[in-house]
Amino acid sequence: SSAHPYDSSTYALTWCPPPGVPHCWVGYFCVQEPIWCINADADQTIRMYHDMHTGKWWWDTQKAVERATPGATIVPITISSDKTRLTQFKGKSAYPVYMTIGNLLKDIRRKPSQQGHMLLAYLPTTSLPHIKNKAARCRTVANLYHACMRKILSSIKEPGDLGVEMASGDGVVRRCHPIFAAHVGDYPEQVLVTGVKYGECPCCDVPRDELGDDHDIQYPFRDLNAAMNALNIADSFLRAQACSDQHIKPIHQPYWLDLPYANIFFSITPDILHQLYQGVVKHLISWVKTAYSQNEIDARCRRLPPGHHVRVFTKGISSLYQLTGREHADICRILLGFIIDMPLPGGASPARLVRAVRAVLDFLYLAQYPVHTEHTLALLDDALDRFHANKDIFVDLGVRDSWGIPKLHFLKHYTRLIRRLGTADNFNTEYTERLHIDLAKDAYEATNSKDEFPQMTLWLERCEKIFRHEKFIAWCLAGRPPLTSLRLVDMQPPPDRIKMTKHPSKKLVRFEALANDYGAPFFVDALARYTVSHCHPEYSNAQVDAASDFDFPFRYDLFMCPLLKLLLKHGLRSVSVYHKAKFWLGDVNFHRLSSDEFDVVHATPSQTTKRGHIVDGQFDTVLVNDGDGMYIGVAGR
Template identity: 45%
Template sequence: MKPVFHPFWEELPYSNVFVAITPDILHQLYQGMVKHLVAWLTAAFGPAEIDARCSRLPPSHNIRIFKNGLSILSRVTGQEHKDMSRILLGLIVDLQLPDGTPTTHVVRTVRALLDFLYLAQYPSHSDDTLSYLDKALKRFHASKHIFEALGIRAGFNFPKLHALAHYVSSIKLIGTTDNCNTEATERLHIDLAKNAYRSTNHKDVYPQMTKWLERREKVLRHAKFIEWRIKTADNANGPAAPTPPVTRIHIARIPNAKSITFGQLSLRHGAVDFEECLARFLLTQRYPDWTPVQVANVARDIRLPFKTVATFNQLKIRLADAQGIDDAPDIRIAIRARPASLDSLGRAVPGRFDTVLADVADGGDFTVQVLRICRMVLPLHTHR
């Protein structure tokens, strides 16, 4: 690359080429600031302590456990930096610096940068959210000097940090950051290159890849055309009502345990009084007009015709975007109900039974008043 002292836009009126340098969540924030932040925290608290805390984190929804820590990772991807961002505050919230310096400024700095990271990714903005974004950046600059005091940084004059100062003005000018995030084009490298290459026999690949991509595009266009025709036919009699977000539930085809008695279910899964609870559920489905007292009185005397159930250890739920944004990624939740067991080396693996909030309003409004805290068991009854 050679320097250009007189670029083509030098004398163009009403032009500012620097405005074309748009925000980039992937490379400026995740692969930039988060990468720097992880390195600063590792240098401040020591890699051994950070790695130990990573391995001891309790499992939770959408939380990745780095069992071997962060220091051994190389060529860290953007997704891995996303997973790190979810646990950084939990790793350092009560740590002590080696020289006894209070960690207040460190926690404030990390929190401010994470606030900026997530506010910058909002799919829609208002004057209030942009003010929150600007205040988060100011809080970061007000507390970042702690890393200079610890001797980790000699200064903060580098491009990826300076770029954060232009996020608010850029969002006002060209829109939200999902319009210019390079994560989408990075993803296309998988869809248009890697997957296409895997579909070939690895000999004379370019003609095969081209044909594979052409056929996929034709199928996609035809599917979009059919979808458009169906919507056109449905809207002939009037505008269609907006469709609510679809929740998809996935469960394995084969159960993890095909036959467990009610007694074993109580001991292994902690499902006490499972038989009576199942009888209550069946009665409410058969007699929806009965009161809870009637259901409870009858359920005590019911003897189910089967005494074993099949159990599943995991249930996956995919939630569509609550605002109805088509391009927003689905929220994936894995709910686990795994009893204690032994691994291949004979070591004890503790059980895990996730807690969920169940909607008991029978299709009513999703409010706090109709939510009940439940512990997952994931059984499926089978007649014996």
């Protein structure tokens, strides 16, 4: 590809034709069954959104393709691209392009070990430094990018219109139509792909000076036909003027211009990593650090007790910089806790600031639900409304003077895009970042660092062949079982909500140790009440108190529970102790992905090591649903 009309330089593009990739996936993973809209209730009135086929785009596109060529099977193509560094000091980088299909379950696509994504190409990484004019250089880099992507995806244009025969895992041959559905990337990548100007929304027509000002105003999505008409004008001056009217750059033949059934402005997806954690949450943390005393914030961070999945920032958070998404997630777990009663400088009320922080955190965690319904999407919009209703506190405190943040504005598109393409965990750029390790960095380490891309592709090809052969051998050793369809969503909650170890952490722990070391001085009384209530559920509270009233371990009266008498008669003075319990909590609809981790509650006393060092105890605080409590919220007992 030529970089400049007056430059004869060429740049290497390493790529694989896409039609072979869907063949590979459809044949290896997919056992096709009829696809249905799944509802959350018996009356079939509450629609559920999770994988891509539950979104409206798939159904609308299926109808459009069926009108032209009946009997079609949609194969949605999802492209993701992101530049990454291969070395820390030599300055070498790679620009991988990854590809997956929506027919694969997101539980497969989110696991790199399942190879649900495949490397499609390595784009040129040049920044064209010989072009001195910055605007011309940026425009030429964009043209080079689109020229490469147009070359890569040109082979799905005809199959997308006419179809191509593909065999699924069960051996059935279908006429499949690979159709571009989504492009996953961070904000600079979204600007590059759509051609909009930096600082504007890549999806809708909101003016730059109104970003984030009013959540109630819904601007329409950009008009694809108007953008295509502007880009197709031959005269360069008129073309530039028409593109300026549409608020896009005059890119030379964007790669999505001729793809069938493609609308790039509807193909930009929500992104949990870069839009939320590395975007809105990053801004929120900086606002909080500006509004409050940083010394007090750091002191409260240091005082937090240790807990499972809770990172203790021993030096505070005010001095941290260049935080990763994981570190922002760790801060989110404690952010509301250490500011909820912190006074603002000057004696101002922190109520609105706390509400704004809580609203952002609510949106953050709701957006990560594996399954959405109209109810949860309404909760998502409500969280965003609550933030906009309270965000002016940051203006009053002098933290912000405007809200022109594209990532913050994009949150209002989440519900619409989830209804269209499925939940946000279908398109997280965290998967792309993880793929960089396997398909770029590890591949580079296998080369001699000279002319590396041919060596990297050869190494990856060999690794892929080994992986498939290992899978085939494992299938043969298992007796060649027939392929079965994976269940999309389990409507019933699994029974293993709480898991305990097979053997206790400690045996024969005396009651005195429970009171002194474990901080449970009323354990004996609680055990007595529990035993009486278990044996006599018909007893009133007064009868339970009377039957469990005794002086341990010697005196007991005739009104005591028989089981309790038996336990004390045989000298019950110790019990076995479990130091941790594992459990999981699903979303509002009881859904849990198989890849989710268990949460762990610790109850460990302080210990002294062999060298005499004292290790502090850890006793986590939990809310136990003891009867009439709801699955969500803290109401009840």
